[in-house]
Amino acid sequence: xxxxxxxxxxxxxxxxxxxxxxxxxxxxxxxxxxxxxxxxxxxxxxxxxxxxxxxxxxxxxxxxxxxxxxxxxxxxxxxxxxxxxxxxxxxxxxxxxxxxxxxxxxxxxxxxxxxxxxxxxxxxxxxxxxxxxxxxxxxxxxxxxxxxxxxxxxxxxxxxxxxxxxxxxxxxxxxxxxxxxxxxxxxxxxxxxxxxxxxxxxxxxxxxxxxxxxxxxxxxxxxxxxxxxxxxxxxxxxxxxxxxxxxxxxxxxxxxxxxxxxxxxxxxxxxxxxxxxxxxxxxxxxxxxxxxxxxxxxxxxxxxxxxxxxxxxxxxxxxxxxxxxxxxxxxxxxxxxxxxxxxxxxxxxxxxxxxxxxxxxxxxxxxxxxxxxxxxxxxxxxxxxxxxxxxxxxxxxxxxxxxxxxxxxxxxxxxxxxxxxxxxxxxxxxxxxxxxxxxxxxxxxxxxxxxxxxxxxxxxxxxxxxxxxxxxxx
Numbered sequence: 001x002x003x004x005x006x007x008x009x010x011x012x013x014x015x016x017x018x019x020x021x022x023x024x025x026x027x028x029x030x031x032x033x034x035x036x037x038x039x040x041x042x043x044x045x046x047x048x049x050x051x052x053x054x055x056x057x058x059x060x061x062x063x064x065x066x067x068x069x070x071x072x073x074x075x076x077x078x079x080x081x082x083x084x085x086x087x088x089x090x091x092x093x094x095x096x097x098x099x100x101x102x103x104x105x106x107x108x109x110x111x112x113x114x115x116x117x118x119x120x121x122x123x124x125x126x127x128x129x130x131x132x133x134x135x136x137x138x139x140x141x142x143x144x145x146x147x148x149x150x151x152x153x154x155x156x157x158x159x160x161x162x163x164x165x166x167x168x169x170x171x172x173x174x175x176x177x178x179x180x181x182x183x184x185x186x187x188x189x190x191x192x193x194x195x196x197x198x199x200x201x202x203x204x205x206x207x208x209x210x211x212x213x214x215x216x217x218x219x220x221x222x223x224x225x226x227x228x229x230x231x232x233x234x235x236x237x238x239x240x241x242x243x244x245x246x247x248x249x250x251x252x253x254x255x256x257x258x259x260x261x262x263x264x265x266x267x268x269x270x271x272x273x274x275x276x277x278x279x280x281x282x283x284x285x286x287x288x289x290x291x292x293x294x295x296x297x298x299x300x301x302x303x304x305x306x307x308x309x310x311x312x313x314x315x316x317x318x319x320x321x322x323x324x325x326x327x328x329x330x331x332x333x334x335x336x337x338x339x340x341x342x343x344x345x346x347x348x349x350x351x352x353x354x355x356x357x358x359x360x361x362x363x364x365x366x367x368x369x370x371x372x373x374x375x376x377x378x379x380x381x382x383x384x385x386x387x388x389x390x391x392x393x394x395x396x397x398x399x400x401x402x403x404x405x406x407x408x409x410x411x412x413x414x415x416x417x418x419x420x421x422x423x424x425x426x427x428x429x430x431x432x433x434x435x436x437x438x439x440x441x442x443x444x445x446x447x448x449x450x451x452x453x454x455x456x457x458x459x460x461x462x463x464x465x466x467x468x469x470x471x472x473x474x
Contacts, residue, residue: 116450289358
């Protein structure tokens with residue numbers, strides 16, 4: 001791509017520490033390759049160590065299934081009384097997702113979590129789970145501007161038409177689909193170019209020697225020697241894109257409350273002189289994360305479209321498959337800085353939604369509403385993992401009754417088809433005090449997106465986004 005460099009907005013300087021630096025993700029519990037329970041004494045000891053070190057420096061994933069011992073689930077809930085950071089995975093869904101991308105049953109059951117939230121079989125797998133991303137909110141912005149991103153001032157996507165001329169929502173959806181397909185395939189070509197370059201110029205015989213299939217076939221891992229070969233593309237800002245599409249469908253096409261011309265002018269001006277319109281959109285848009293079937297259906301539709309387009313991409317390595325995921329590392333804050341206003345009432349420059357989570361403030365039906373909404377996405381097709389971030393008051397985990405309520409909600413969420421959740425057990429009063437008095441809170445650990453970090457080490461814009469997440473009280 002050519003052209004002048006686009007300087008980041010002045011407030012981008014606050015985001016320097018938003019990315020994780022975990023050396024090794026640890027996976028506990030779950031199923032054995034033959035389907036038995038893998039929980040043992042060491043699983044409990046790891047949770048004790050997790051409490052002692054306050055989740056740093058490693059991300060810790062806990063696999064749960066129908067036969068996980070009740071005392072281990074209770075121990076998992078108890079850890080939230082001491083620190084945040086555990087990522088909880090539903091084996092019933094994750095195992096099926098790994099089978100859906102070609103893993104044998106015994107290898108699908110024997111998965112571990114890579115990096116943030118990406119499951120992959122431990123057996124002979126070159127997973128390549130991260131680093132290739134698509135901003136779904138940017139896809140929508142290009143849809144509304146005939147392929148252009150506003151801050152770039154030039155066309156990056158195909159010409160899909162002037163939205164003022166779209167007769168109905170189906171026309172808008174078709175344009176969104178074309179923009180998404182174009183961007184996903186462009187990213188896939190970039191991934192393939194990188195993979196070919198590594199195979200030709202940077203083979204890795206040392207690590208390849210740890211793969212049985214590489215040794216048996218005398219083929220380097222970079223050339224497709226492993227039994228399981230994956231590439232990945234992640235989607236960011238799912239809820240912002242889905243809620244915005246829902247707002248357009250309801251208020252422009254179904255109810256004719258605003259014309260498309262009025263909507264586009266408001267977005268281009270960042271709602272300048274249209275604050276009443278912005279507040280209406282922010283307050284009345286059907287919201288994913290609030291147990292709203294209309295909004296949840298839109299989020300599930302966007303997620304399914306993205307997963308299907310990623311899975312259709314052709315990989316360069318022999319036997320390789322592209323896998324879709326929904327996690328954002330913290331880059332959803334950067335995405336928002338580079339995007340204009342959105343039809344759900346979000347202002348230009350503000351963060352977009354993180355990972356597979358709802359928009360901050362959308363969780364008006366409480367934690368059960370969030371769980372019900374997220375479970376309506378088909379997570380079995382999210383083969384590279386998705387990150388649901390939630391924030392609970394520490395009081396929920398301080399007594400056995402509260403922990404029991406959390407466990408009940410978690411079981412219901414997993415039974416409904418949810419794949420993952422990770423919780424910050426911290427109140428906003430503590431977070432705000434940590435911003436003002438960092439020396440008092442050096443050990444305060446939070447989940448940012450898929451990874452854990454010390455809150456006081458994060459840039460202010462990331463801290464503000466975590467504070468803006470809804471604090472659930474049970």
